[in-house]
Amino acid sequence: MLMGQKSTNLTPEVWGGIECSFNRVGDQYMDQLLFSDHYRRGVADIERFASLGITAMRYPVLWERHKTAPSAQIDWSWTEQQLHAMQHHRIRPIVGLLHHGNGPPYTNLLRESFADDFAAYALEVARKFPWIEYYTPINEPLTTARFCGLYGLWFPHCRNDQAFARILLNQMKGTVLAMEAIRTVNPHAKLLQTEDFSKTFSTPLLDYQADFENERRWLTIDLLFGKVMRGHYFWAYFKSAGIGEKELAFFSDHPCPPHIIGADYYHTSERYLDEDIMRYPAEKRGGNGRHQYADVEAVRIRNLHDRGPEYRLRECWDRYKLPLAVTEVHVNGSPDDQIRWFSEVWSIARKLLAEGIPVKGVTAWALLGSYGWNNLLVYPNGHYEPGAFHISAGIPVATPLVPFIRSLAENPALTALPDASKSWWHAEERFIYDTVLSNWRSIA
Secondary structure, three states: OOOOOOOOOOOOEEEEEOOOOEEEEOOEEEEHHHHOOHHHHOHHHHHHHHOOOOOEEEEEOOHHHHOOOOOOOOOOHHHHHHHHHHHHOOOEEEEEEEEOOOOOOOOOOOOOOHHHHHHHHHHHHHHHOOOOOEEEEEEOHHHHHHHHHHOOOOOOOOOOHHHHHHHHHHHHHHHHHHHHHHHHHOOOOEEEEEEEOOOEEEOHHHHHHHHHHHHHOOHHHHHHHOOOOOOOOOHHHHHHOOOOHHHHHHHHHOOOOOOEEEEEOOOOOOEEEEOOHHHOOHHHEEEOOOOEEEEEEHHHEOOOOOOOHHHHHHHHHHHHOOOEEEEEEOOOOOHHHHHHHHHHHHHHHHHHHHOOOOEEEEEEOOOOOEEOHHHOOOOOOOOEEOOOEEOOOOOOEEOOHHHHHHHHHHOOOOOOOOOHHHOHHHOHHHOOEOOOHHHOEEOO
């Protein structure tokens, strides 16, 4: 079954993905593919991934890795081997060009020419691989803009609205121009845009901050639709951040809606804000200049409702009415928890499909695991989280998640799934912070 076609058996496809963040901290680049040693194993890893029975795979053809200088001639040989191996196994690549990155050393996310330079690289990729149909030019642009422009964790280490707005809009303009360039080579090329569709809950006092963050989470797709015009929630915000009307009008003049929206969801994606900061550890405390508050994982708060990936997927469908995919399914935990989490998301996807909401795929993310996400990628390597394959011993070893994914690929209608209710995210002991019922507010 091809992506975009109506499913006849009301089951999504099983997809795969490899953690490929290439973020920059200071002058150091954090290359997850280097940490996982994928560059050395190459095709051998593709063979392992193919054994899962996946039909599509999010795969990096990263700008930083291929175009180290503006005039450099690209050596495509290694990447060509991997993509051809995927073709051989009938795995459709969903090609990513920038994954939490800043671009090569000759550019960065604040540079005026960033979008044009990025589109020029995208055109080179399309000319080399004109058969590639699906692209995610820039992964999670809003997340990257927050980490680089608001929180100062990644280069250029800014902490202000002006940098955040510029970084986000540069990435979004780069996405639009990249797809326009790619379609001069392959008019049928399709955009699969990923983003972390989180949600923020709060006490009544902080409902204004929760409202702001819950509107902000839609900016990636709203910009691609050309919706950010006068009257949009963030129009005045962008203007106050120094963004001119002409820059914003670019998006309404060049609408580029995705073919599929890729929803990334983690247990830490949903947040809870509470002004009673003394009830929380110091590292959870912060503020917005108006109020001090703690920002903690909503999964740890008692008496919160409308949480979880099913609610977030429904919200996304209700807002855009576009096909969806769950493009990152991963939890840092035991193999049993990883199986239960994938099973839970799979069941949700099937339920939504049965209701007529087109969920095209569920993605086993970080097949080789990931490094350093416990510290938000601010240090090289860092703590290793296994994926479907465990590589801490130097070679990929299949975990129990592998036969489970394979069983779904072979029998997508499998109903004898693990009991997700036994997972820590459903257990009473997950409630570290006990919030009284009258003190919470869920933002619709």
